[in-house]
Amino acid sequence: MDVDEFWSFIESARSDDRPFAEALAERLAARSAEQILEFQERFDALEVPSVAGTSGLRRTS
Secondary structure (H helix, E strand, O other): OOHHHHHHHHHHHHOOOOOHHHHHHHHHHOOOHHHHHHHHHHHHHOOOOOOHHHOOOOOOO
């Protein structure tokens, strides 16, 4: 998963009417195990000050 695909995935979940975590989990569940691991690797590479409520997930580029 490249960086643009990662942020598109995040932005898609954030634009959902449901809580972010719920929307993100549903989207990830529809992906293959390999794609989920790629998402996790990209997420782990971020310096996220706060994951609670996704306040730390902001695209900086």
